[in-house]
Amino acid sequence: MSFTKHQRLNGLNLIDMNIILIGNFPTGITLYQYLLQNKLLQAVCVEKIVLQQSTPNYLKLIEQEGVETFVVHDNTISTQFKDWLLEKSPDLVLVCGLSLKIPKSVLPIPTYGFLNIHFGKLPENRGPDPLFWSIVKGERQTAITIHQMDEYWDSGKILLEEPVPIIPGETLGMLNSKMSFMLEKVANKFLSLVQNPKHFKAQSLEKVKVYKRPNYTETNINWEEQTADEIENLVNACNPKYGGATTYYQGALIKILEVSPVDTQVPLLGKTCGEIVHAHPQEGLYVCCKYGKLIKLNIINSDAGILTGTKYVHLGVRQGHRLTTSLHPVTKAQIHV
Numbered sequence: 001m002s003f004t005k006h007q008r009l010n011g012l013n014l015i016d017m018n019i020i021l022i023g024n025f026p027t028g029i030t031l032y033q034y035l036l037q038n039k040l041l042q043a044v045c046v047e048k049i050v051l052q053q054s055t056p057n058y059l060k061l062i063e064q065e066g067v068e069t070f071v072v073h074d075n076t077i078s079t080q081f082k083d084w085l086l087e088k089s090p091d092l093v094l095v096c097g098l099s100l101k102i103p104k105s106v107l108p109i110p111t112y113g114f115l116n117i118h119f120g121k122l123p124e125n126r127g128p129d130p131l132f133w134s135i136v137k138g139e140r141q142t143a144i145t146i147h148q149m150d151e152y153w154d155s156g157k158i159l160l161e162e163p164v165p166i167i168p169g170e171t172l173g174m175l176n177s178k179m180s181f182m183l184e185k186v187a188n189k190f191l192s193l194v195q196n197p198k199h200f201k202a203q204s205l206e207k208v209k210v211y212k213r214p215n216y217t218e219t220n221i222n223w224e225e226q227t228a229d230e231i232e233n234l235v236n237a238c239n240p241k242y243g244g245a246t247t248y249y250q251g252a253l254i255k256i257l258e259v260s261p262v263d264t265q266v267p268l269l270g271k272t273c274g275e276i277v278h279a280h281p282q283e284g285l286y287v288c289c290k291y292g293k294l295i296k297l298n299i300i301n302s303d304a305g306i307l308t309g310t311k312y313v314h315l316g317v318r319q320g321h322r323l324t325t326s327l328h329p330v331t332k333a334q335i336h337v
Contacts, residue, residue, distance in 0.1 A: 017091040017191070018042040020110075022072075024050050024097020025058035027176060031096055031117070031183040032062070040191075041067060042090055045081075047098055048073035078103045085109045092194060095149065096183070099128065104151040112194050114149035115159065117186075119179050122147060122161075123203040126154035127211035131172050131179075135237035136214075138229065140166050144179055146190045148200055153210075157200035160190045169232075171239040171258075214242070221247045221256065222325050223274030228261060228293035235259050244301050247274075248324045249317070255301040267292030274323040284309040287323055 019035055021028065022045040035041035044062050048071050059069050072081045077100050085093075091111040095102075098116075107114055120130025122145045127133070134142045142164050148156035164179055193199040219242045221231055231245070235256050238245045244255025271277060271288040278286040285297040297309040304315055 016040070017112075018088070020045060020085070020088060020090045020093045022046070022093060022095045022098050027180045028096035028117075028183075029058070030180050031094065031187060034184045034187050035094075036065070036067065043068040043070060043088060045070045045072055047071075047100060049099070050097070072100065074100055078106070082106050082109070101151075101153070102149055107149060107151070115190070115194065116147055116149045116154070116156070117183070118145040118147060118154060119176065121145060122154055122158060123205075123208040125209065125211065128213050129241075130211070131175055132214055132237045132241070133211045134166060135170070135172055135175070136218075136233050138233050140168075142166055142175070142179075144182060144186050146186065147203075155203060157202050159193055159200050160186065162186050162189070169236065171236045173240045216246070219246055220325065221245050221323070223247070223287075223289065223323060224325065226290060228289040228291075228295045231289060231295060232259050232261055244299075248327055249302075250321065251327060252302065253327070256297060256299075257301055257306070258297075258299040260296040260298055262286065262294040262296055265294055268294070272322060274325070276317060276319055276321050276323065279313050279317045279319050279321075281310055281313050285313060285317065 017040055019040045020043045021032055021035060021041060023029075023032060024047070025032070032041070032044065044059075044067055046059050046069065059071070063069055070081070070084055082103070082105065085106060086109060089109075093110045093114045094117065095114055096117045102114055118130065119142070120126075120134060121143045125133060125142070131142065144160075144162040144164060145158060146160040146162075147154070147158045150156040162182065162185075164175075164182065166175060170178075219234070219238050221234060223231075226234070235245045235258065238255075239257050244257040246253060246255055248254065268277065268288055269292055271292065273288060273290055275288045276285060277288050277294065278284075286294050287297060289295055297312070300307050300309060300312045302312070302315075304312075
């Protein structure tokens with residue numbers, strides 16, 4: 001395709017491109033608005049499973065703005081999707097949330113290929129949920145990485161890496177929203193680079209780490225093994241995507257959505273990990289962790305609803321009771337800190 005028209009976007013001279021956005025909304029909404037306002041958006045594609053889970057129905061809202069849409073799923077990505085893409089003949093496809101692998105035969109269709117927007121550093125944080133693992137590991141910085149898509153997962157050449165600080169106490173939802181709002185600024189940068197192959201750099205093979213989506217055990221609080229800091233990180237990583245970090249109280253499953261560290265206290269001795277050492281209707285719930293450190297439970301999701309720790313006390317929580325790692329409380333000699 002030959003280009004004859006240029007436009008100026010926020011101070012940058014860019015060739016006018018036809019861009020298709022494959023988006024997971026609302027994460028991709030800022031990027032969608034940016035492309036639409038600058039007359040770069042040719043069409044929007046949404047994965048069927050994402051559309052079924054989305055509230056509100058972003059696809060209908062997009063269609064109301066006169067934008068062409070396409071719904072893709074695993075049975076059509078090699079057939080109807082490929083035919084649709086050939087018909088549209090886009091200059092670039094941007095992917096902001098897609099669980100399907102783009103077939104190798106489809107990748108060369110756009111003039112400048114497919115670019116994936118990965119919310120994590122590459123190659124050291126490959127996988128479907130990089131923000132979860134960044135928060136769980138207590139990292140203080142991540143990145144929005146723009147990379148070329150190839151036949152493998154998260155392995156293509158990197159076009160741009162935009163550093164993003166992780167603020168202590170920040171949840172997965174907060175961090176994801178912050179990075180979503182940054183996409184306009186990031187798009188300004190990578191769209192000015194995409195046409196020159198020299199800007200793409202191969203990933204280092206020495207730093208490759210691949211993390212799968214966390215399983216049930218990995219979102220479960222292990223009171224005997226995890227420190228107070230590690231539990232706080234896990235709780236933040238599970239909010240809101242996994243409904244909170246899992247634990248059990250009196251045999252009932254509950255999800256912890258927010259905790260606060262108690263940094264000034266002297267470590268308690270002789271207490272059991274997971275033991276509730278203070279339960280007060282005004283002062284809240286305090287639980288003993290490894291090495292005698294305490295954390296305060298601020299927000300809890302249970303069958304009684306999403307409650308503050310102080311309200312949860314009214315359900316009959318008592319000092320000396322335990323939060324347990326498994327459904328059945330420990331019956332053998334308990335582990336003391």
